[in-house]
Amino acid sequence: MITRVVTSAFILLCALTANAQSNAPPLPADMANRVQACVACHGAEGRASAEGYYPRIAGKPEGYLYNQLIAFREGSRQHVAMNGIVQHLSNDYLQQMARYFAAQNPPYPAPAKSTASASEIEQGKRLVFDGVASKKIPACAACHGQALTGVEPYTPGLLGLPRDYLNAQLGKWRNGQRQAADPDCMHALVKALSPEQLNTATAYLAAQPMPENPKAAPSDSIQFPLxxxxxxxxxxxxxxxxxxxxxxLNVLSEQEKRGAYLARLGNCAGCHTANPKKPYAGGRAIETPFGKIYSTNLTPNAEHGLGRWTADDFYKAMHSGISKNGDYLYPAFPYTDYTKMGRAEVDDLFAYLKRLPAIAQKTPQPELQFPFNQRPLLAVWRALYFTEGEFKPDTTQTALWNRGAYLVNGLGHCAACHTPRGTLGGLKEKLNLSGATIPVLNWFAPALNNHPAQGLGKWTEADITQYLQTGVNSHAASYGPMSEVIAHSLQFATAADTQAMAVYLKSLPAQAPSEKESTGLGQRTLQPLMVRGENIYTNTCAECHGKKGEGKANQFPALASNVNVIAPNPVNTIRMVLNGGFSPSTQGIPYPHGMPPYRVELSNNDIAAVVTYIRRSWGNNASGVASVEVDKQRGNQ
Structure with missing residues (x-):
């Protein structure tokens, strides 16, 4: 009976999945243009890179490609570039990408000349087609198809891949770096085989030419042994x-719905979720200059979460920065901003959190250096940097302006990133929202005031609203930490609230960032850099960003007068050229265009040259960039 139920559930899931795929929306007409970030590594049409380090994705089964993209996004498959590139893309967009590359069919190259002996290849052939009966290991062909070209919709082909790549992937399956949903057959099977056996299998597979028909076998052509x-x-x-x-939301009370919206605006899940399958359960490491702090469990679990907290306890934490047990809270939790929330809103938020599924997950202890691990010393920090008190409207301003001021300076805690900090980590209030490099994360958060070059002086209220809702406008596109904020928080804000924030930000007087430009390259150094950079830009960047850095609205951001490009710290531009990426999938722009990573194609000197050229062309007048600055960022994703 149990077996029949499980089998029926499995069949139903497959049917639902197949139906979802068949009813998926059509691919955007310019899909090839949108996935430029992919072909930079995987080759034109996904046919693989010349050296074979990046595998062929063209023609692989759609379901397989989709599962791999999900695995990279969720972290169960690790590759720093891939994890970052797909981090904020929706299931729908990843499915579109999978379908696009599955439909590509460029010719396969002939296999590379094998260095394996005839005996090794013959042993590998037996393993591939016969398996190992003594260990109850089925043949590779039993799952991947007799032609070894895969089986629709989820099983990949094994041919047309370099031996080094095959060995690397089997090694990752073996040591757990690559994982699949349970039951994880590949991990179990590969672990049961010796490295020598695996090596013979890859020797055989890499030596085989593709059959005349390279397409995956239909799903009904095989009965899987496992x-x-x-x-x-x-x-x-x-x-x-x-x-x-x-x-x-439809099962929540009106108070809980208000709380859910407040949780969105405050991006509570962003910090308090380490595992997407355990939302609000905490455990995410917050890196600070003083060590690591782990976000707490906000679910109503009695032992590890808020299960035993009262509304008064929660208000005390939000308003005063003091925990239920009387401990001072570390200001990585931005109670310095949340103190501006009124009691009614805090109660709404608490009601929502108490309604969440309770998850039993213990919060790790902070890993802070001495003396910062001594909580009582926070009394000194609080005396210097914390002013307790709810938001008080400015009676000389409109209700819309006041709402924006509250959201920006309170619930939205924008200052946490966009305001510079002192030696002890306190915000420099006189430089509020004037732009700053985010400690440890090492992204530059630009000024949010009306500075004409370094801030939002050239942005209209409509520009700001569009950016907050979609992460893209004619001036810029979001990457790095701001993409997370837009993906999980601001895109869900009401039109009235994003307009309120825009009205408030446009009222702020111009104030340039206090950071000094990172380097002062002399003219003798700058001139050859500019020549080299212009050549690289013309051949690599101009097709998308325009000959004069004008960009393409809602697709590729303008580089002329871009606040991220001309920031005193060039880190944002360097990291984007190195690592590429996508702006987040949002309700307004569900299929954003991508930026290819150039860390392999371009050297440190190349990237220094092109970033220097971008920062000093078309009216931009920022400092040049030395190759040593690029080298520092190669380890940051």
């Missing part, structure tokens, strides 16, 4: 929401 997690979709296709609610 039930594996890889045979189903690991996430429901077709969802365009990168940040779904952990509990359906």
């Amino acid at each position: 039930k594996c997690g890889t045979h189903t979709a690991t996430a429901v296709p077709g969802s365009n929401n990168i940040s779904p609610e952990p509990i359906a």
Whole structure:
């Protein structure tokens, strides 16, 4: 009976998944243009890079490609560039990408000349087609198809891949760096085989030419010997929401719905979620110059979360920065901003958090250096940097302006990133929202005031509203930490609230960032850099960003007068050239265009040259960049 129920559920899941795929929306007409970030590494049409380090993705089964993209996004498959590139893309967009590359069919190159002996290749052939009966290991062909070209929709082909790549992937399956949904058959099977056996299998596979028909076998052409997690979709296709609610809004009370909205605006889940499958359960490491602090469990679990907290306890934490047990809270939790929330809103937020599914997950202890690990010393910090008190409206301003001021300086805690900090980590209030390098994360958060070059002086209220809702406008595109804020928070703000924030920000007087430009390259150094940079830009960047850095609205950001480009710290531009990426999938722009990573194609000197050229052309007048600055960022993703 149990077996029949499980089998029926499995069949139903497959049917639902197939239906979701068949009913998926059509690909955007310019899909090839949108996935330039992919082909930079995987080759034109996804045919693989010349050296074979990046695998062929063209023609692979759609379901397989989709599962891998989900795995990279969720972190169960690790590759620093891939993890970053797809981090804020929706299921729907990842499915679109998978379908696009699955439909590509460029010719396969002939296999590289094998260095393996005939004996090794013959042993590998037996393993591939016969398996190892003594260990109950089925043949590779039993799952990947007799032609070894894969089986629709989730099983990949094994041919047309370099031996080094095959060995690397089997090694990752073996040591757990690569994982699949349970039951994880590949991990179990590969671990049962010796490295020598695996090596013979890859020797055989890499030496084989592609058959005349390279397409994956149809799903009904094979009966799998094992039930594996890889045979189903690991996430429901077709969802365009990168940040779904952990509990359906239609089952919440009106107070809880208000609380859910406040949690969105405060981006509570952003910090308090380490594992996407355990929302609000905490455990995410918050890196600071003084060590690590881990976000706490906000679910109503009695032992590890808020289960035993009262509304008064929660208000005390939000308003005064003091925990239920009387401890001072570390200001990585921005109670310095949340103190501006009124009691009614704090109660609404608490009501929502108490309604979440309770998750038993213990919060790790902080890992702080001495003396910062001594909580009582926070009394000194609080005396210097913390002013307790709810937001008080400015009676000389409009209700819209006051709402914006409250959201920016209170619930939205924008100052946490966009305001410089002192030696002890306190915000420099006189430089509020004037732009700053975010400690440890090492991204530059630009000024949010009306400075004409370094701030939002050239942005209209409509520009700001569009950016907050979509992460893209004619002036800039969001990457780095701001993409997370937009993906999980600001895109869900009401039009009235984003307008209120825009009205407030446009009222702020111009104030340039206090940071000094990072380097002062002499003219003798700058001139050859500019010549070299112009050549690289013309051949690599101009097609998308324009010959004069004008960009393409809502697709590729302008580089002329871009606040990220001309910031005193060039780190944002360097990291984007190195690592590429996408702005987040949002309700307004569900399929954003991508920026290819150039860390392999361009050297440190190349990137220094092109970034210098971008920062000093078309009216931009920022400092040049030395190759040593690029080298520092190669380790940052």
